[in-house]
Amino acid sequence: xxxxxxxxxxxxxxxxxxxxxxxxxxxxxxxxxxxxxxxxxxxxxxxxxxxxxxxxxxxxxxxxxxxxxxxxxxxxxxxxxxxxxxxxxxxxxxxxxxxxxxxxxxxxxxxxxxxxxxxxxxxxxxxxxxxxxxxxxxxxxxxxxxxxxxxxxxxxxxxxxxxxxxxxxxxxxxxxxxxxxxxxxxxxxxxxxxxxxxxxxxxxxxxxxxxxxxxxxxxxxxxxxxxxxxxx
Amino acid sequence: xxxxxxxxxxxxxxxxxxxxxxxxxxxxxxxxxxxxxxxxxxxxxxxxxxxxxxxxxxxxxxxxxxxxxxxxxxxxxxxxxxxxxxxxxxxxxxxxxxxxxxxxxxxxxxxxxxxxxxxxxxxxxxxxxxxxxxxxxxxxxxxxxxxxxxxxxxxxxxxxxxxxxxxxxxxxxxxxxxxxxxxxxxxxxxxxxxxxxxxxxxxxxxxxxxxxxxxxxxxxxxxx
Numbered sequence: 022x023x024x025x026x027x028x029x030x031x032x033x034x035x036x037x038x039x040x041x042x043x044x045x046x047x048x049x050x051x052x053x054x055x056x057x058x059x060x061x062x063x064x065x066x067x068x069x070x071x072x073x074x075x076x077x078x079x080x081x082x083x084x085x086x087x088x089x090x091x092x093x094x095x096x097x098x099x100x101x102x103x104x105x106x107x108x109x110x111x112x113x114x115x116x117x118x119x120x121x122x123x124x125x126x127x128x129x130x131x132x133x134x135x136x137x138x139x140x141x142x143x144x145x146x147x148x149x150x151x152x153x154x155x156x157x158x159x160x161x162x163x164x165x166x167x168x169x170x171x172x173x174x175x176x177x178x179x180x181x182x183x184x185x186x187x188x189x190x191x192x193x194x195x196x197x198x199x200x201x202x203x204x205x206x207x208x209x210x211x212x213x214x215x216x217x218x219x220x221x222x223x224x225x226x227x228x229x230x231x232x233x234x235x236x237x238x239x240x241x242x243x244x245x246x247x248x249x250x251x252x253x
Numbered sequence: 254x255x256x257x258x259x260x261x262x263x264x265x266x267x268x269x270x271x272x273x274x275x276x277x278x279x280x281x282x283x284x285x286x287x288x289x290x291x292x293x294x295x296x297x298x299x300x301x302x303x304x305x306x307x308x309x310x311x312x313x314x315x316x317x318x319x320x321x322x323x324x325x326x327x328x329x330x331x332x333x334x335x336x337x338x339x340x341x342x343x344x345x346x347x348x349x350x351x352x353x354x355x356x357x358x359x360x361x362x363x364x365x366x367x368x369x370x371x372x373x374x375x376x377x378x379x380x381x382x383x384x385x386x387x388x389x390x391x392x393x394x395x396x397x398x399x400x401x402x403x404x405x406x407x408x409x410x411x412x413x414x415x416x417x418x419x420x421x422x423x424x425x426x427x428x429x430x431x432x433x434x435x436x437x438x439x440x441x442x443x444x445x446x447x448x449x450x451x452x453x454x455x456x457x458x459x460x461x462x463x464x465x466x467x468x469x470x471x472x473x474x475x476x477x
Contacts, residue, residue: 094473149424156420160411170407173470177403177425180462184428 041226048223056216068126070216074224075119082112082228083151083182090175093168099243102168105175107235109154111228116148131195139188140196147185150178164246257349264353269360271330278323282365286319290376308377309437313393316369317430320362321419324401327358328409341475351402351471358405359398366390379441385449386440392453393433396460400426403467406474432456 052070059066089105092098123141124134135141154174161167189196200209200217209217272278293311297303331337340350370390374381381387401422408418436452 094470146424146427153417153421153424157407157411157417160413160417162410162412166410169473170411173403173407173473174421174425176470177400177466180428180459181424 037230041223041230044223044226048220051216052220056212057210059213062130065126065129068122070220072119072122072126073217074221075115075122077221078224078228079112079115079119079147080182080186081225082108082115082232083147083179085232086112086151086154086175087179090172093172094176102172103236103239103243105172106158106168107232107239109151109171109175110235111231113148113151113155114231115228116144116151120144120148136195138195139192140185140194143181143185143188147181150174150181154178257346257352260343260345260349261353261356264350265356265360268354268357272361278326278361279365279368281326282319282323282361283368285322286315286365286369287372289315289318290373304377305379305441308373308379309434309441311377312370312373313430313434313437316362316366317397317423317426319365320397320401321422323361323365324358324405324422325408325415325418327354327402327405332409347472347475348468350475351468354406355398355402355467358402359394362394362398363391366394383440385446385453386437389433389436389440389449389453389456392456392460393429396429396456396463397426399460399463399467400429403463403471403474406471429456429459432459 048070052067056067056070058064059069085108086105089101089103089108092101093105123144127136128134154171157170157174158164158167161170188194189198200214290311293307293315297307297311328337331340341347370381373379404418404422404425408414408421411417432452432455434452436449436456439448439452442448
């Protein structure tokens with residue numbers, strides 16, 4: 022019975038991966054071939070359609086860490102902790118991609134790989150906060166305490182997310198202003214705006230896939246840990 | 254209310270008494286901060302023009318690093334000698350324990366700063382008596398002590414706590430640090446309230462946030 026259910030789940034998952042994968046291939050076609058080249062920045066501006074969606078996914082991931090952490094501290098149930106842990110890991114991954122694509126874009130446009138602009142600095146701090154989040158789990162005396170400490174960091178650390186978002190408004194900065202979302206200046210060509218939305222949606226699908234896979238893996242890890250407790 | 258005030262007072266008095274005998278925390282904070290300052294001097298050169306430029310950053314960064322050393326000691330006695338259990342068994346709310354510890358840390362930092370700031374004034378050839386600058390120091394220290402107490406209580410239970418404390422605490426305290434450096438720079442450059450207001454607002458917002466959220470989360474840590 023259990024194996025039947027797993028098989029069905031597998032089929033659904035396979036379909037999800039197939040559709041999501043094709044969507045990502047389509048996304049790459051749209052980004053690198055379909056969308057017109059930006060007039061001032063040239064070809065390098067295409068990295069924009071990877072850079073902005075990654076930022077969105079990272080923010081979403083850290084928001085889910087906040088939700089999962091709060092849930093864990095209130096309910097003390099492992100499922101909330103799974104959500105927080107998986108989301109933090111994927112969030113760190115996407116923040117890494119965010120910073121790397123940012124660095125790649127900065128070199129041709131600003132002439133330097135990195136400047137200590139508020140947006141860049143706060144993003145780096147964000148990355149460091151969630152790195153500490155992952156570290157504290159392995160340094161805690163027990164997995165339960167690790168989960169609790171991580172949850173506290175997941176709540177306090179979220180403060181940096183709005184700071185990253187609004188840093189371009191609060192301080193003088195080289196980083197372009199928001200072209201979409203709350204507090205945006207608009208002024209984006211319609212095909213570019215469309216692609217930005219499409220790319221964001223497809224990256225969100227990728228995020229959901231990675232998140233649920235990691236959560237399922239975490240569940241298996243927990244079962245293994247319990248089994249190790251019974252048979253040391 | 255009165256009961257918890259008495260509890261807080263007793264805890265702070267206990268910590269101060271221990272500190273008076275050992276002088277552990279304050280001596281390590283002061284000596285480390287001065288050492289950090291000497292190293293800054295190597296990193297940035299020694300022209301007096303540059304000194305006034307880097308003074309606010311150097312003051313705050315050296316106090317921050319030294320403060321982390323002090324934070325590392327904050328719960329060590331309770332943890333290593335097991336008296337934390339006794340503290341938790343007393344009919345005192347977790348909030349009072351938090352505020353007691355936070356206040357102890359605040360006092361340690363303030364005493365260290367009273368020793369350090371005149372030395373900074375001499376070394377960097379700058380004036381530290383501006384009332385707004387002193388206000389920034391007090392506000393920054395409140396935020397530092399309040400967030401630091403939360404993370405110190407967490408880090409003391411982890412393996413290699415000397416590493417885990419700065420790794421967790423420094424990125425979180427960064428907004429307070431940035432606000433303090435920016436506001437201090439404005440004042441030390443000869444500016445007034447309107448120049449420093451932005452930085453001071455950042456510190457106040459984070460102080461308030463931390464003073465509200467930290468006791469709640471501290472309760473979670475102490476639930477063992």
